[in-house]
Amino acid sequence: MIPSMVILMTLVSNLTVQPPSPALRAHVARAKEEAYRASRAAIPEEQVRIAEEIDVRRYDIDLTIDPEARLIRGWVGLAAEVLAPISALSLHMNSSWLAVDSVSGPVAGWTHQAHLLTLQLDRSFAAGERVDLTVFYHGSPLYSSFGIPFFDQRNGVPLIATLSEPFGARNWWPCKDQPDDKADTVSMTVTVPSGLTVASNGRLVGIDLAPNGRTHRWIEEYPIATYLVSLAISDYVAIQEWYLPAGGDSVPVVHYLYSDLSGNAGAFAVTVPAMGDLASRFGPYPFPKEKYGHALFPWGGAMEHQTCTTMGEQAANGGWEWIIVHELAHQWWGDLVTCASFHDIWLNEGFATYSEALWQEVQGGMPAYHAAMAGNAFYGGGTVYVEDPETEDIFHYGLSYMKGAYVLHMLRHVVGDSAFFDALLAYRERFAYASATTDGFRQVVEDVSARDLGFFFDQWIYGSRYPTYEYGWSCDADGSVWKTSLRIRQSQTNTGLFTMPVDVRLTLDDGTTETEILWIQGFETTAELLTDGLVTAVELDPENWVLCRKTEVPLRGDDYPGPTMLTLQGPWPNPSTHGAGLIAWAPCSTELVIADLLGRTVMSRHLQQGRHAVRLDLEAGAGVYLVRLVGSCGTATRTMVIR
Numbered sequence: 310m311i312p313s314m315v316i317l318m319t320l321v322s323n324l325t326v327q328p329p330s331p332a333l334r335a336h337v338a339r340a341k342e343e344a345y346r347a348s349r350a351a352i353p354e355e356q357v358r359i360a361e362e363i364d365v366r367r368y369d370i371d372l373t374i375d376p377e378a379r380l381i382r383g384w385v386g387l388a389a390e391v392l393a394p395i396s397a398l399s400l401h402m403n404s405s406w407l408a409v410d411s412v413s414g415p416v417a418g419w420t421h422q423a424h425l426l427t428l429q430l431d432r433s434f435a436a437g438e439r440v441d442l443t444v445f446y447h448g449s450p451l452y453s454s455f456g457i458p459f460f461d462q463r464n465g466v467p468l469i470a471t472l473s474e475p476f477g478a479r480n481w482w483p484c485k486d487q488p489d490d491k492a493d494t495v496s497m498t499v500t501v502p503s504g505l506t507v508a509s510n511g512r513l514v515g516i517d518l519a520p521n522g523r524t525h526r527w528i529e530e531y532p533i534a535t536y537l538v539s540l541a542i543s544d545y546v547a548i549q550e551w552y553l554p555a556g557g558d559s560v561p562v563v564h565y566l567y568s569d570l571s572g573n574a575g576a577f578a579v580t581v582p583a584m585g586d587l588a589s590r591f592g593p594y595p596f597p598k599e600k601y602g603h604a605l606f607p608w609g610g611a612m613e614h615q616t617c618t619t620m621g622e623q624a625a626n627g628g629w630e631w632i633i634v635h636e637l638a639h640q641w642w643g644d645l646v647t648c649a650s651f652h653d654i655w656l657n658e659g660f661a662t663y664s665e666a667l668w669q670e671v672q673g674g675m676p677a678y679h680a681a682m683a684g685n686a687f688y689g690g691g692t693v694y695v696e697d698p699e700t701e702d703i704f705h706y707g708l709s710y711m712k713g714a715y716v717l718h719m720l721r722h723v724v725g726d727s728a729f730f731d732a733l734l735a736y737r738e739r740f741a742y743a744s745a746t747t748d749g750f751r752q753v754v755e756d757v758s759a760r761d762l763g764f765f766f767d768q769w770i771y772g773s774r775y776p777t778y779e780y781g782w783s784c785d786a787d788g789s790v791w792k793t794s795l796r797i798r799q800s801q802t803n804t805g806l807f808t809m810p811v812d813v814r815l816t817l818d819d820g821t822t823e824t825e826i827l828w829i830q831g832f833e834t835t836a837e838l839l840t841d842g843l844v845t846a847v848e849l850d851p852e853n854w855v856l857c858r859k860t861e862v863p864l865r866g867d868d869y870p871g872p873t874m875l876t877l878q879g880p881w882p883n884p885s886t887h888g889a890g891l892i893a894w895a896p897c898s899t900e901l902v903i904a905d906l907l908g909r910t911v912m913s914r915h916l917q918q919g920r921h922a923v924r925l926d927l928e929a930g931a932g933v934y935l936v937r938l939v940g941s942c943g944t945a946t947r948t949m950v951i952r
Contacts, residue, residue: 362395363395371383371386376501387484389441391439399428402482403448403450406481454475454480495510501522502523507540510533512598531595560594591737595641596615604619611632638665646736652695659714687708688774719855720754771890774801777858791840795837797811814851906935916938930951933950
């Protein structure tokens, strides 16, 4: 039996997304960061990742949910390809909230502790073989992640919801809970009391009567990461509209709203036009044979569950257009292409935040785009690359979201519009329905733009902070033309020197403007720019293509002091498996020395005065090492960990 559906056909024209208020952004960021810390506290740090022993191909999840008893009972079937010879395999499974009843398949026994279910197989399996097994279990999950209760109520009606990013899927079903192992297919069969509706990923196969309620059968037939598998269960009314892609079949867009809010579907009117506009930038909607839509759930934020984003009920009251666009963009950047680990969460969140600005560009042109990007300028410390996802907040709004978006903004200017958007399409093509790393994205952009972008990623992804530019200028007649002498200096002392192309806008006495692009890479950059008229004003980076601070100062003489502080930036990554990179600014000649904790020198190198990008390739064993720069102008020390 299929429930009745309210069909809403909406024609949308001249729709403009209002940028979020700072207060709303702060609220969403604060809720996400606080909930993340709560969710991480429940997971033993040493059990976040398991051995690369299997490649999961399929999960079949069959659950009966009793909201009154706050109990789930059922089974999870797993089909996987063996990657290396094994006689046992491990799955993530919360040992505090879930209990194993039995296991079927080639299993001789099991242990379940410290959130790991370790299955002893009844024989050795060779690489390339397939293993199929089923875990029968029951339990009372408190929450899946982010502190969102698994069992809740709203107006006396049961409300069950999951949000499993980053490591919460294991809190309600046994799985290999890692973003780089996507199952090709996930089926979800859920039985709930009558009066409740189950929203999930993919396509609704059917709804059947059951002795204790109704059984909803969903199937996701596109590859999906475990943290994107979701359930949302309440007294939903399903409201449907359609996305009509150019040259393709129509895609249902379904909004699962609480029964008392079912008249508020207009709050999601931005969805369909935004699907078309994002598709024009990123390629076709990634899951056209299934659906897209939303389900309300008990949280003040939103989560991009594949084909069915979940959102707090505030979204149904309007004003969340930018969040709707953000989560929709995740269907490309996060769901279609997923970060391989949460070191690279910016590939999800930075891309989705940047997509908000691209949407503004569609609505209001480049002025609207630049206005949106101005709100993403983050001037704090820390790296976009999350060096330790186990202890650091991967959802740091300033770094993963705002600065991650600004990285793409800057990259667009560095390589140019054509190469940038071609690179996004190539990135999609190379990693579609799979997972990617920062280095993988960099390689794609380098291939498309035919440029070495190591300097850019070292500075903005693995490095911290931003440049501070001081610039001065003068303009004098030079025969029949005018010559503008320009001096730009980097004055930051809390990070290394940056290499970036920077726009310089000259305003002439007749009111016209000319723009030149200068590559600023050392402590000081000088240039002489010729014009036909007198220059009356000079603006550095007038459209804010570079995340920087800039100050115009009087042009000074050669006695203007240079930096006197020896600066060491990096190493990255840290920890690493054998080596890393660092950037050093040395106002004097220095010695770079790497030593172990016993004081034994592992590597040394002489550095001349200036800025240096150094690659450290160590053959030493695992341990902690001290990286030191020593010179007459001072010393600088960093710690590097080799695993």
